[in-house]
Amino acid sequence: MNRKVLGFGVALVVPLLAILVVNLGRDPQRIDSPLIGRPAPPFSLAPVGGGEPLTLDKLRGRPAVLNFWATWCAPCYEEHPVLQASARTLGPDVQFVGIVYEDQEENVRSYLRSQGSAYPNFMDAGGRAAIAYGVSGVPETYFISPDGAIVDKFSGPLDARSLADRVARTRAARSASR
Amino acid sequence: MRARLGFALLVGLTPALALPAAQATSAPDELPGIEDAAERLGPPGARPLSGAELEAETKRVSALLRCPVCQGLSVADSPATLAVNMRNRVRELLAAGYAEQQVLTYFEGAYGEFVRLDPPVRGVNWTLWLAPLGALLLGSLVVFWMMRAPKAPGDVALPAERPAAAADPLPDDAELAQYVLRVREQVYGWPGGVRPAKTGS
Numbered sequence: 001m002n003r004k005v006l007g008f009g010v011a012l013v014v015p016l017l018a019i020l021v022v023n024l025g026r027d028p029q030r031i032d033s034p035l036i037g038r039p040a041p042p043f044s045l046a047p048v049g050g051g052e053p054l055t056l057d058k059l060r061g062r063p064a065v066l067n068f069w070a071t072w073c074a075p076c077y078e079e080h081p082v083l084q085a086s087a088r089t090l091g092p093d094v095q096f097v098g099i100v101y102e103d104q105e106e107n108v109r110s111y112l113r114s115q116g117s118a119y120p121n122f123m124d125a126g127g128r129a130a131i132a133y134g135v136s137g138v139p140e141t142y143f144i145s146p147d148g149a150i151v152d153k154f155s156g157p158l159d160a161r162s163l164a165d166r167v168a169r170t171r172a173a174r175s176a177s178r
Numbered sequence: 179m180r181a182r183l184g185f186a187l188l189v190g191l192t193p194a195l196a197l198p199a200a201q202a203t204s205a206p207d208e209l210p211g212i213e214d215a216a217e218r219l220g221p222p223g224a225r226p227l228s229g230a231e232l233e234a235e236t237k238r239v240s241a242l243l244r245c246p247v248c249q250g251l252s253v254a255d256s257p258a259t260l261a262v263n264m265r266n267r268v269r270e271l272l273a274a275g276y277a278e279q280q281v282l283t284y285f286e287g288a289y290g291e292f293v294r295l296d297p298p299v300r301g302v303n304w305t306l307w308l309a310p311l312g313a314l315l316l317g318s319l320v321v322f323w324m325m326r327a328p329k330a331p332g333d334v335a336l337p338a339e340r341p342a343a344a345a346d347p348l349p350d351d352a353e354l355a356q357y358v359l360r361v362r363e364q365v366y367g368w369p370g371g372v373r374p375a376k377t378g379s
Binding site: 031033039041128130 | 217246264287290
């Protein structure tokens with residue numbers, strides 16, 4: 001009798017414990033993007049300060065880093081120098097693009113005036129691009145291969161190493177797609 | 179003035195310098211409509227809606243979507259900017275003639291199944307529906323099993339070698355002990371209130 005109860009309890013508790021242990025280190029808020037490995041959604045974005053809209057087609061041919069950010073986002077301040085340094089180091093080999101999320105253009109102008117930018121930034125009217133990419137908060141960064149597929153997505157502020165690793169993978173996707 | 183000029187150069191010229199010049203052909207009036215939906219969903223599967231019908235459908239379909247930045251609120255109920263933008267997107271898609279299922283698929287394609295407040299019954303989602311039934315069935319079986327196998331009277335009998343005094347303890351109070359023995363004699367028929375020793379094997 002006791003052995004049966006014990007066996008039943010173990011059979012019930014062990015799988016639950018296994019699920020708990022496997023998921024202990026996992027961020028419950030993190031949801032993998034269904035867009036990974038799929039074609040990046042097309043967009044048309046107006047440049048900050050005016051000018052010709054940017055479309056996805058214009059990014060084809062080299063790896064691209066799409067960074068959704070806002071001036072009201074504290075982690076974006078933290079991430080800004082990392083992105084700028086990387087964009088300057090990599091030069092024209094990788095196209096960095098800033099997409100402003102739920103913000104006023106005047107705030108963005110003021111921010112860029114004080115902080116500088118090594119790459120172009122664009123306003124996302126009505127949050128269309130953000131919705132198409134499944135953005136739910138900033139900063140979020142998407143890595144797009146030269147043939148227009150989403151290689152990876154990173155939620156939160158990127159550090160230099162995380163960014164370098166992902167850019168390397170995106171560039172490797174370039175070789176693979178050739 | 180210098181700062182303004184520098185900024186204009188920064189935000190205005192950088193894209194032109196950084197992006198391939200040969201591909202610059204889009205006009206501002208091409209700012210996005212439903213082109214990404216068309217690419218993902220194909221042609222619209224319903225008739226375009228407008229007016230009060232469009233608003234009612236927008237509200238109904240938005241209520242099926244989870245606001246990604248809220249705690250358990252639907253896109254229809256949330257005042258968050260993202261939810262407002264998503265509602266507007268729903269409205270645009272319905273106005274373009276996309277069916278409810280296509281609209282849900284559009285958002286699911288970007289945010290995952292998480293965005294649906296009423297996940298479809300498929301794949302691993304079956305466990306959500308079957309697990310409570312399974313638990314109920316398992317619990318019923320356990321209860322049934324426990325009720326079906328009550329202890330037989332013989333199972334609780336004391337071992338023959340067990341001393342009677344240990345099996346039928348008496349209170350320390352001598353007077354009370356006498357009463358207990360009398361009760362045992364009358365109720366159980368034990369001579370003198372003492373359990374008779376087992377006979378035979």
